[in-house]
Ligand SMILES: Nc1ncnc2c1ncn2[C@@H]1O[C@H](COP(=O)(O)OP(=O)(O)O)[C@@H](O)[C@H]1O
């Protein structure tokens with residue numbers, strides 16, 4: 222080994238020198254570095270101004286609920302952006318899926334096929350949203366139109382259809398509320414609307430931290446959506462960084478011509494990822510419907526833009542080929558924390574959340590561009 | 601020069617017409633393993649058409665192409681690459697944002713488990729990438745470095761090493777030095793020489809630069825206006841012949857007159 226090293230170093234040249242800059246340089250080239258620093262600063266800031274509200278069991282539960290919700294759709298948006306495409310229809314897809322599930326739960330299955338169980342309502346809805354995702358993907362790859370335009374069209378089409386369906390089948394109202402509390406009686410509804418990680422909160426009670434004023438256990442568990450976010454993030458991480466498909470996703474977004482020339486099925490990759498964002502939107506909607514037992518035609522409005530913002534914090538660039546799941550997790554944490562913080566910090570106007578979001582987006586975009594230039598040597 | 605006696609590729613009387621336009625008019629040439637065959641000629645001579653026909657992009661109008669003495673009929677670039685003809689085009693088909701290893705195995709990843717969702721055998725892929733690059737004289741100390749950080753010459757080497765690893769017996773290089781600086785041109789020529797020294801691979805080198813061709817080629821074919829105007833081995837041709845042939849068909853008449861008067 223040692224002698225091999227000696228003989229080979231003599232032949233090294235030029236760009237190999239880049240490798241000798243050590244750990245620090247390698248760390249700075251990670252797309253997640255900026256987001257990590259930002260998150261740490263944010264956590265310190267929240268601790269200083271509102272530590273008593275954030276760092277307690279209820280604060281953790283509430284924050285993770287909002288973070289998970291954003292994280293679920295941001296993961297879908299990020300994978301698609303890494304493959305070089307874009308989905309503006311996520312928010313409308315959430316509204317559509319929520320409408321579809323709530324409508325079946327309230328009025329029964331279509332064509333008078335009787336009562337709908339939560340499982341049936343979810344499965345039928347998922348089939349529809351996956352089909353729409355597949356349609357969007359096919360239009361994009363076949364027409365060669367920008368996915369920005371195609372999905373913008375579906376942003377309008379799906380939102381409009383959702384409203385029309387409500388007015389037609391729901392006695393003119395664009396809301397459904399007061400559905401039975403399915404999560405109490407149905408295991409499938411509990412998967413989306415119930416709780417998870419109860420053991421952790423039992424443990425926190427046991428060590429004496431999770432106790433309310435009456436001396437009983439305070440918080441019983443996290444919202445189920447946290448488990449979905451965790452599962453989707455872990456799966457996406459493994460797929461993107463370890464699997465063959467992950468290499469195809471990076472190749473498709475990085476240089477489509479090269480990917481095609483090497484036999485990567487770029488069209489299928491893209492269509493599959495449009496279906497994956499539709500899946501994420503459907504999970505988002507199911508968590509909302511089975512948690513609150515309500516649906517509303519306006520649900521999910523503007524969520525696509527928050528998802529894309531979180532993906533950009535995760536290192537995704539508009540031209541594709543770049544970004545990581547860990548970065549998206551950090552992006553969701555940052556935006557979720559701030560979105561929630563403006564509610565419990567009274568001296569901050571809630572609308573500052575948007576100002577913050579826009580500012581962070583801009584900073585992230587600049588830093589991504591810098592990292593991209595450094596990684597590609599300014600190509 | 602080479603001990604090989606049987607050509608790996610034999611092209612006989614190849615004709616390619618685009619409608620009424622004859623791009624190739626009866627071209628014949630043989631390519632031997634372990635040799636660099638330089639294909640030279642002015643712009644529009646038909647070099648690209650010839651290699652695209654060989655690479656399965658166009659079907660020939662007339663004539664035959666044989667690989668290992670069997671006539672072949674390529675219907676697509678896939679057919680050609682399955683038969684062992686690897687083409688390295690100028691854009692190299694690389695993704696600058698991804699790592700060397702990810703590029704080397706792009707679309708042909710090694711994995712465990714089911715296809716598509718199977719996990720890549722990254723350590724093994726890194727090792728193979730390093731070894732294959734080392735065979736061509738480039739030591740990539742970190743195969744996870746982005747291709748964008750490599751020099752133009754190293755990228756060329758990566759594309760060549762990839763083609764060889766995935767079974768190319770014949771390597772077609774289309775103007776590999778044209779977009780590079782002086783130093784990197786030399787790097788690429790060294791890489792080509794190393795490929796030749798492997799012994800079992802035939803290289804077709806398309807170039808404008810007769811100096812480069814003279815440096816590393818064993819055999820030459822000069823094309824002009826779709827026809828072969830001169831061919832020979834390094835021993836047959838001297839620099840003066842080459843420069844004249846490079847100048848094209850117009851000079852050929854002049855050249856043969858000159859030869860006739862001197863003999
Ligand atoms: N697809 C095509 N259709 C029509 N004519 C073509 C096509 N490809 C090449 N040609 C013509 O064939 C001739 C030879 O071109 P080419 O093989 O590209 O030459 P070279 O690569 O030697 O410069 C040129 O006159 C060119 O215009």
Ligand SMILES: [Mg+2]
Pocket residue numbers: 647648
């Ligand atoms: Mg050409």
